[in-house]
Amino acid sequence: MPTGDDKTAQATELLALLWRHHLPAKPGARGPKQTLTVDDVVAAAIALADRDGIAKLTIRAVAAALGVRAMSLYTYVPSKEALITLMVDAVAATDPPIPAELPVRDRMIAIAARIRAELLAHPWLLEVSPWRQVLGPGRLRRYERQLAAIEGIGLSDLAMDRAIAVLTDFATGNARLAVAAAGATAQLSDADWWEITGPLLARVIPPDEFPLAGRVGTTVGEHHQAPADPDGAFDYGVATLVDGLLTDT
Structure with missing residues (x-):
């Protein structure tokens, strides 16, 4: 089991990797010149996770994609866990500023919409625990931009943070449903599913026991030709x- 000193060393190494472009460059080490960069490794890992999912992401797979030996990749990243942290931050770094000229309501909607779009583009992010994620420049800059989008509208600092958290949580939950829907329709279209399932449900659900659920569920299913929208x-x-949220301002 890692000791306190080991954990401190690991945390220090991870922070140095995350903030590598902001820290003073280290003196060149002796030995063969490295042919890759940490950015190359992270980009390759993101591409693999986008294609195959994070469960299939391994140091060996990333190394193969880059045409190097697996052991050589450990000179760039110390572990798969550290690599995933770098990947999350790299994706967040691509989030552009929210235009200040937009009405405040549109700026707040944009916070959630961009989180959702990011998750739909990189579904593996839904499998990464959001708890205790180490802050890198990508995630911190996005948070800075999110705060800037609602700065000055009358919310306290605590309320600003909570507003962003609520918008993020809503977008994440909806994205999870959208990703599940996309995976299901890859096997069978929603219209075909409803054509099969709708009549079967109508036969087995007792209308006197579930009058509201039966009525509303049927309306929704027929409208969307799917379980949900x-x-x-x-x-x-x-x-x-x-x-x-704006009623609190």
Whole structure:
């Protein structure tokens, strides 16, 4: 089991990797010149995770994609866990600023919309625990931009943070549903699923026992030709959520 000193050393190494472009360059080490950079390794890992999912992401797979031996990759990143942290931060770094000229309501909706878009583009992010993620420049800069989008609208510092957290949590939950829907429709379209399932449900559900669920569920299924509508639910939900947050300003 790692000691306290080991954990401190690991945390120090990870922070140095995350903030590598902001720290003074280290003196060149002796030996063969490295042919790759940490950025190369992270980019290759993101591409693999996007294609195959994070469960299949290994140091060996990344090394093969880069055309190097697996052991040589450990000179760039110390572990798969550290690599994933770097990947999360690199994805966050691509999030552009929210235009300041937008109305405040649109800026708040953009916070959630961009989180959702990121998760849909990189579904493996949903499998990474958001708890105790070490802050790198990518995630911190995005948080700075999110705060800037709602700075000056009348929320306290604590309320600003909570507003961003609520918008992020809503976008994440909706993205999880959208990703699940995309995976299901890859096997069978929602329309075909409903054509099969709808009549079967109508036969087995006792209408006197579930009058509201039966009526509303049938209406929803026939309208969407699917179990739900993640895109529509997001548009409706984020607008309602933002309007509620703005009542506190």
